[in-house]
Amino acid sequence: MTDEAMDHLSExxxxxxxxxxxxxxxxxxxxxCTLCRAKVEEFQADLGVWNSTTLAWSQVQxxxxxxxxIPAPHRRLSPAAVGWALAAVALLAMVIxxxxxxxxxxxxxxxxxxxxxxxxxxxxxxxNELLKEVNAAINPDEMSQLKEYDLFKTPPPRHRQRxx
Amino acid sequence: MGAYAKSEFIDMVSGTRLEWRCAxxxxxxxxxxxxxxxxRNYRAKILRFIAFSIGDxxxxxxITQDTLLKAWMGRENFRGDCSVRTWLTRIALNVTxxxxxxxxxxxxKQTRVTVLDMEEMAAVLPAEGSNPERQVLAKEKVRELSQAxxxxxxxxxxxxxxxxVEEMPVNEISQTLGMPVATVRTHLHRALNAVRGRMxxxx
Ligand SMILES: [Zn+2]
Numbered sequence: 539m540t541d542e543a544m545d546h547l548s549e550x551x552x553x554x555x556x557x558x559x560x561x562x563x564x565x566x567x568x569x570x571c572t573l574c575r576a577k578v579e580e581f582q583a584d585l586g587v588w589n590s591t592t593l594a595w596s597q598v599q600x601x602x603x604x605x606x607x608i609p610a611p612h613r614r615l616s617p618a619a620v621g622w623a624l625a626a627v628a629l630l631a632m633v634i635x636x637x638x639x640x641x642x643x644x645x646x647x648x649x650x651x652x653x654x655x656x657x658x659x660x661x662x663x664x665x666n667e668l669l670k671e672v673n674a675a676i677n678p679d680e681m682s683q684l685k686e687y688d689l690f691k692t693p694p695p696r697h698r699q700r701x702x
Numbered sequence: 703m704g705a706y707a708k709s710e711f712i713d714m715v716s717g718t719r720l721e722w723r724c725a726x727x728x729x730x731x732x733x734x735x736x737x738x739x740x741x742r743n744y745r746a747k748i749l750r751f752i753a754f755s756i757g758d759x760x761x762x763x764x765i766t767q768d769t770l771l772k773a774w775m776g777r778e779n780f781r782g783d784c785s786v787r788t789w790l791t792r793i794a795l796n797v798t799x800x801x802x803x804x805x806x807x808x809x810x811k812q813t814r815v816t817v818l819d820m821e822e823m824a825a826v827l828p829a830e831g832s833n834p835e836r837q838v839l840a841k842e843k844v845r846e847l848s849q850a851x852x853x854x855x856x857x858x859x860x861x862x863x864x865x866x867v868e869e870m871p872v873n874e875i876s877q878t879l880g881m882p883v884a885t886v887r888t889h890l891h892r893a894l895n896a897v898r899g900r901m902x903x904x905x
Contacts, residue, residue: 557887585847587844591840597746599749
């Protein structure tokens, strides 16, 4: 059978293959059709380059990041201890200037600063719609189990202001 | 060597599954106990996932730290029904949701990650051989794909990253997001159409 005479995989079938839901018919076709296989392999190759590059990038970012501080030994704290801990955090937040100019992702912040302008009401409304979607999509079960640890949530000592 | 009754057989099978799950849980708790190992093995991966999900590398770093801390502190809650990486992804999504809720977060500036970090990104491109043409091509591919991902809708982007970056199977994505498999598939198809279209892989 020539390429022209062959019934090639539809885009839908190709997409199913790429997401790991390909049918056995599609698999069979891919085993014999260089044209369709080339499409699959092209996407996988592009994705491979992207994945290795973005991981290398995030590894650099993570290495430059702050050391993650762990309360050790980890144990439950009495309410009094919690109070003291919160007071200490509040005090630290006041004492330590909010400047970490060249921290984790610390480059080209001026570009970010320029990009960040005041939210318009329309933008806020649009963002809130998006958040609703995200909230609806994400299952809250896991976090509720971890609620008791919320007190350890690191304060957001960010080095630049976010839109309020 | 007697034949087992059907119910005994089923018990044996489920018993084996339970044992396997317990073994995985025990191994994972061991892995989760080692906070340094956890940070070493997963920090960059979570950071990438969140950074590309929300388009804000700074917030992604905060979320990554919270995620690892919460996973480590809540490690006894790990049930062994998924891999540690999937579990961390679930926590990361929840921490992200909390962050988004807690502030009027500017959701996604379409060009931020790509504009901001493409040069950093290009700088870390693995130097395959010394063929400058291939380097330029690879750089262009990375740029295109980053922009394509940035342009996806939040839902499409989340499932795309879960499938193709976190390498989660569709059914795990469905469970994690509480979203029907068919919906996950639809989002993935749309995301692929957009991304492949942009990459020139589609006619
Ligand atoms: Zn074909």
